[in-house]
Amino acid sequence: MTGRFCRIAGFLAIGFVLTGSTGLEPCASAARGDDAQKKTGGEVKKNIGRKAASARRSLDEPFPKGRREKEFRKLLGEDFRVRHTDHFVVFYSADEEVVKDFIHRIEKTFDSVHRFSRRLNIKVDYTADKLPIIFCRNHDEFREIFRAIRGGEPPDEAAGLYLSGRANVSLFYDMSQNPFMREWADKARQLRDEARTEIxxxxxxxxxxxxxxxxxxxxxxxxxxxxxxxxxxxxxxLLYNFRVHNFESSWANPQWLVEGLATLFEVPPGKHGAGAGVINQRRLGDIRESIAEFTAEDWRRFIGAASPGRQMLSNEGYARSWALAYFLVKRKSRELSRYVELIKRRKTSRPVSAERELADFEKCFGNVDDAFAASVAEFVKRLPYRAEQE
Structure with missing residues (x-):
């Protein structure tokens, strides 16, 4: 399987960014500007037509199948089955029962992200075809496909990744096949075997x-x-493909914003609701005790921080990103809309300076001073918290 993936990996290995749980890292776009200038008038007209059709598409219209599906079918081969939803094409080798819940989950996430984007009055750009997702049966397969698409190794901690840019694919594996999950299963079997012979x-x-x-x-x-x-x-x-984030330049997007907005959608639908409006109890639990110690200077450094390449954030880093994003969504939604539009207009192929990050933030939200730090801390401390049950 390794040889098959590696032989044809080239078509996807150009011009994408590893993001999601691993942060953001730039890479060279694949000669896009030169190619664009060589287009004939007919090709340009065809492109404009595609964009117009995309703009007309609404939430109620399923995304069409496209050439990307053929590319991924070629990459993955016959070992992977295919299922289509309204907005995604899912390539999977995991068990059918796991995949059924998975498919339900991704469409619910689509609904939540779409509502959120429209609520912020962000103009949503719809994709030209269904978004590809790969769901592997285990971590070994996950790692092998990552190598074929991206090259190198995925972070050990990652159970899922979004690879943006040319690849524009989400990649997952079934967590039940994680090594320590198998250890738990073996331990349970061992204990039951011992119980059967225990006097x-x-x-x-x-x-x-x-x-x-x-x-x-x-x-x-x-x-x-x-x-x-x-x-x-x-x-x-979805946030990248809806153009809530800057799709053209990964460096343009502040990491706290990219991760903070994604953490808003981690909570599964339940009796307390679904989507960005529901409190993420896991992230709240990671930050509620320490938030009061976060000073104005800490916030300035956090907002101005450059992406740490492929390193994953700490639990506290994700929690801080969630706390800031949730605060802005609830208390400063109009300012957040302006900030998102400002980020989308950035044109850069390198890390944004801490000074500019902070200046752009303060342009939309006001000074990051002691009053700002206190208001975020008070907001977070007042959120109802339900400790996780062991």
Whole structure:
């Protein structure tokens, strides 16, 4: 399988950015400007027609199939089955039962991101065809396909990634096949085997209870991770393709904004609602005790920070990004709309300076001073928190 992927990887390996859970990193666009200048009048007219058709498309109209599907079919081969939803084409080797929930999840995420974008009065640009997603059966396959598309190795911690630019694909694997998940399953089997041969009734019951704990914990963790990671990365893909983020220049997008907006969509639909309006209890739990210690200078450094390449943010980094994004959505939505439009107009092929990042932020939201730090801290501390149940 490695040889097959690597032989044909070239068509996707040009001009995309590794983003999502790994942050942002620039790479050279594939001679796009030169090619554009060589287009004939007929080709340019055809392009304008495509854009007009895309602009006319509405949420109720399914995205059409396109040539990207053929490219990915060639890359992945017969080992991967294909399912179409209204807005995505999903290539998968994972179990059907897992994929059914996965497909439900990505369309729900589409609805949530679309509502959010329209609520902020952001002009949504619809894609020319269905967005590609690859869902692998295990981490080994995930890593192999990442190598074929991107080259190099994916971050060890990543259960999902969005690769933007030319690739423009989300890549996942079934978390139940994670090595430590298999260890939990083995531990549960071992305990049940021991319980069957245990003579003492009390010890036997204790082993059965412990085995059930591993099983239940594994199930909850798998479901939570599969859902939250999927929703986070698909939110990245949609926010880029809707042009909420700057699609043309990855460096133009502040990392806190890219990650902060994606964390808004991690919460699975439930009795408390769905989408960006629901409090992300996991991120809130990671930040609520330390937020008051975050000074104005800390916020200035955080807002002005350049992307750390392919490094993943710490849990606190994601939580800070969520807290800032959620605060702005709830308290300064009009200013956030202006800020998003400002970022979209940036033209740069290199990291934006900390001075410019801060200046652009303050142009839209006002000074990042002690009053700003206090207002964010007070907002976060007042949010209702439900501690996760063990």
């Amino acid at each position: 003492d009734a009390g010890t036997r019951k204790a082993k059965v209870r412990e085995a059930q704990w591993y099983t239940n914990r594994s199930k909850v963790y798998r479901e939570e991770q599969n859902r939250s990671v999927v929703q986070h990365e698909v939110a990245h893909q």
